[in-house]
Amino acid sequence: MSNNFFERVYEVTRLIPKGRVSTYGAIARYIGTGRSARTVGWALSSCLGQQPWVPAHRVVNRNGQLTGKIHFPGLNTMRELLESEGLKIKNDTVVNFENLFWDPSIELMNEE
């Protein structure tokens, strides 16, 4: 079922450290698809069914907005999870997003 593409997204998402956030475009770029940012987000839509816990709540859009919170079981589940990580959410947007931004292409550039 899950192709390599999905696992790739899950792996990168799971590598996001606690208290940090990443973006779909960054993950997509790290995987290599680059322009498949949409597909990355769509792939995360099935992340909740994955066995290992995928911190999808740590993945937000380019604006740091919790666009995917609607896909969570709870309306504010994503916000609660992020707050649990020590992050601050305002208006469904991550505060200090650029400061907490975690780019796999940079952090994992040694891994490749």
Place this chain on the structure above:
DNA sequence: ACAGTGACCTACT
């Protein structure tokens, strides 16, 4: 095999 959808991003007006 064709068409439609989707947690986006970039570019132009």
Place this chain on the structure above:
DNA sequence: GAGTAGGCCACTG
């Protein structure tokens, strides 16, 4: 600076 439109890749029906 803000708003609108199009494009991109992968999956399901």
